[in-house]
Amino acid sequence: MNLNDTIIAIATPNGEGAIALLRVSGPEAISKTDYIFEAKSKQKLNRSLSQQVFFGTISSKGTLLDEVLVTVFKGPKSYTGEDVIEISCHGSPYIQQQILQSFIQQGVRIAEPGEFTMRAYLNKKMDLSQAEAVADLIASDAAGAHQLAVQQMRGGVSSHLEKLRTELINFTAMIELELDFSEEDVSFADRKELIQLVDLLQKQINKIISSFSLGNAIKNGIPTAIAGKPNAGKSSLLNALLNEEKAIVSNIAGTTRDSIEDTLAIEGIKFRFIDTAGLRETQDEIEAIGVKKALEKVLQAQILLYLFDPLETSPSAILEDLQTLARDDLQLVVIENKIDRFTVEQSFEHDDYFKKNIPAEWNVIYFKLSTFQDTSIKALQENLHQIVYKKQNSESVMISNARHYEALLLAAEAMKTVYTGLIDQVSGDLLSIDLKEAIYHIGSISGAIEIDKDILGTIFGKFCIGK
Numbered sequence: 001m002n003l004n005d006t007i008i009a010i011a012t013p014n015g016e017g018a019i020a021l022l023r024v025s026g027p028e029a030i031s032k033t034d035y036i037f038e039a040k041s042k043q044k045l046n047r048s049l050s051q052q053v054f055f056g057t058i059s060s061k062g063t064l065l066d067e068v069l070v071t072v073f074k075g076p077k078s079y080t081g082e083d084v085i086e087i088s089c090h091g092s093p094y095i096q097q098q099i100l101q102s103f104i105q106q107g108v109r110i111a112e113p114g115e116f117t118m119r120a121y122l123n124k125k126m127d128l129s130q131a132e133a134v135a136d137l138i139a140s141d142a143a144g145a146h147q148l149a150v151q152q153m154r155g156g157v158s159s160h161l162e163k164l165r166t167e168l169i170n171f172t173a174m175i176e177l178e179l180d181f182s183e184e185d186v187s188f189a190d191r192k193e194l195i196q197l198v199d200l201l202q203k204q205i206n207k208i209i210s211s212f213s214l215g216n217a218i219k220n221g222i223p224t225a226i227a228g229k230p231n232a233g234k235s236s237l238l239n240a241l242l243n244e245e246k247a248i249v250s251n252i253a254g255t256t257r258d259s260i261e262d263t264l265a266i267e268g269i270k271f272r273f274i275d276t277a278g279l280r281e282t283q284d285e286i287e288a289i290g291v292k293k294a295l296e297k298v299l300q301a302q303i304l305l306y307l308f309d310p311l312e313t314s315p316s317a318i319l320e321d322l323q324t325l326a327r328d329d330l331q332l333v334v335i336e337n338k339i340d341r342f343t344v345e346q347s348f349e350h351d352d353y354f355k356k357n358i359p360a361e362w363n364v365i366y367f368k369l370s371t372f373q374d375t376s377i378k379a380l381q382e383n384l385h386q387i388v389y390k391k392q393n394s395e396s397v398m399i400s401n402a403r404h405y406e407a408l409l410l411a412a413e414a415m416k417t418v419y420t421g422l423i424d425q426v427s428g429d430l431l432s433i434d435l436k437e438a439i440y441h442i443g444s445i446s447g448a449i450e451i452d453k454d455i456l457g458t459i460f461g462k463f464c465i466g467k
Contacts, residue, residue: 001457003119006032007111008103010096011466017091022099023466024085024108025116030072032106033085036060036099037070045085050074058089060102066095080116081123114463118456121447128447128459129158132401135463136219143268144218144392148400157208157404158446160397164204165442171197172435175428191422198419205415205442208397209408213329214388215400217302221263221272222388225298227325228307229317233337236371237307238262238275241381267385274301295325303331303387309338315353322358331387332364335380340370403459407441414438 006026012019024033034045039056048054054070069088078084089095104110114135121131133152140146151157171194217223226234242262260275276294298304304325308318318334326332336350351366358364367383369376392398399405414437421431443449 001112001115002109003122005109006107007115008100008108009111009116009466010100011086012091014093015091016093020089020091020096021466022087022089022096023111023116024087024103025078025080025082025111025119026108027083028108029083029085030074032103032108033070033087035106036102037068037087039070045070045072048072050077058087058099058102060098065098065102066090068099076123076125079125080119081125082119111465112461113465114460114467116467117463118460121456126153127155127158128451129161129401129404129445130155131447132403132459134467136400138464138467140219142265142270144270144388145220147268148215148218148392148398151398152400157397157399160208161442161445162448164201165439165448167197167201168435168439168442172432172439175432175435191425195419195422198415198422202412202415202419205408205412208399209405209412211395211398212400212405212408213302214391214395215398216402216405218269218388218392218398219400221270222303223274223297223301224271224303224305224384225274225276225294225301226305226307227276227294227298227321229309229313229321231312232307232309233371234275234307235260237305237335237337238273240371240377241273266381267389269385269388271303271384298325298330299327301330303333303384305333305335307335307337310336310350311338311341315350315357318350319353319357322362322364326362328361332362333383333387334358334364334366336366336368338370339368339376340372404445407445411438411441414441 004027006024006028008022008024011021011023030045037045037054037056037058039045039054041054041056043054045054050073052072054072056068056070058065058068066089071086071088073079073084073086075082075084087099089099100110117126117131117134120126121128126134130153133149137146137149137153140149174194226237228234238260242264261272263270263272265271274297276297306318306322306325322332322334334354354364354366365383365387367380369380371377399408414434417434418431418438420426421434440449444451
């Protein structure tokens with residue numbers, strides 16, 4: 001990949017449409033367009049102002065191809081920081097290909113995936129984390145994922161990390177100053193204060209790390225497992241939530257033997273619902289595998305909808321299941337199902353038992369519904385949305401990129417070593433090595449340090465062509 005080339009790509013999806021967009025970027029973007037484009041005003045593009053739009057025609061070898069709009073963006077006032085031309089033509093695949101071929105014949109190269117955004121990064125139009133957020137923005141299919149991508153694209157993550165990095169750099173400078181004046185027994189920083197500072201920085205890094213679980217879930221769909229005893233109504237609940245007959249419903253216990261998954265956006269937040277096999281001891285080999293898979297799916301979930309039929313399952317049996325399934329990072333929603341089939345007195349027995357016996361630290365939400373009542377399903381959906389909405393808004397900074405997560409884990413490990421070193425009064429030169437490692441890993445997220453070209457190729461290779 002030669003980043004000094006002039007490149008072109010079709011920036012709209014394949015197929016017929018009313019309008020298509022072709023994007024050209026590079027040192028010869030304007031001159032190559034001038035060769036095949038004639039403005040109605042007869043003005044040449046190289047004499048235009050930046051961000052100026054022209055109406056005219058594009059021709060190839062004397063043949064009129066289309067009437068188009070050409071927008072001129074002169075560097076550095078463009079997306080890539082280079083001269084950029086955007087051509088809006090009619091959406092005929094034939095027209096698009098002919099315009100593309102006209103540029104290729106002039107020596108313009110077809111852009112590789114993500115090359116426009118890579119050039120934007122290399123020309124300092126955005127940092128690396130913002131560039132990656134562009135791809136997430138394009139891929140977002142729900143309001144929650146879109147909001148998260150926009151926040152990251154506007155520098156919400158990188159600005160916070162840059163503050164951390166600056167503090168670490170200042171900390172390292174103090175340590176190295178002491179090394180420079182070691183013979184004079186000069187101290188530039190109180191060790192107790194440094195320990196407090198490192199402890200604070202550790203907590204900040206770990207807080208961002210912990211946000212990945214939610215951030216990644218919002219991006220890809222909140223994993224929400226539906227579990228409970230056989231015939232509790234799990235498959236019926238999945239069907240009611242999705243408003244389609246996704247899972248087989250039967251009165252025969254053990255009908256669901258494998259996990260069934262589907263996604264649903266609730267008020268802009270995407271949930272990935274997983275119907276699982278009923279939890280019980282069984283001699284049936286196939287059903288036993290299903291139960292094992294169900295437990296595995298619960299381990300992967302962030303929200304657990306535990307369903308029970310109060311006429312079939314005792315409160316103590318429910319509590320026994322919950323003790324097995326509960327985790328600190330799992331939101332438990334205990335659902336009393338089939339409320340259309342029993343009295344208030346029968347329901348109260350379970351209510352009273354759970355109030356007395358469910359530990360407060362489990363943070364259980366108790367809910368009653370009937371899968372045959374639309375109001376019940378809508379109320380449950382609202383509750384699920386509120387669970388995620390509150391979590392999302394409680395996070396000041398949230399990451400959703402696996403590369404960022406890995407870099408922060410490495411930074412956290414380095415900071416842990418620094419903290420231990422300060423406690424054990426390790427020499428400043430060793431502390432400095434670990435501090436620089438932490439600075440490197442944090443800087444690799446935004447691209448504040450030089451990133452290997454192969455790594456950049458991997459990152460931007462995941463982008464669509466034309467972006």
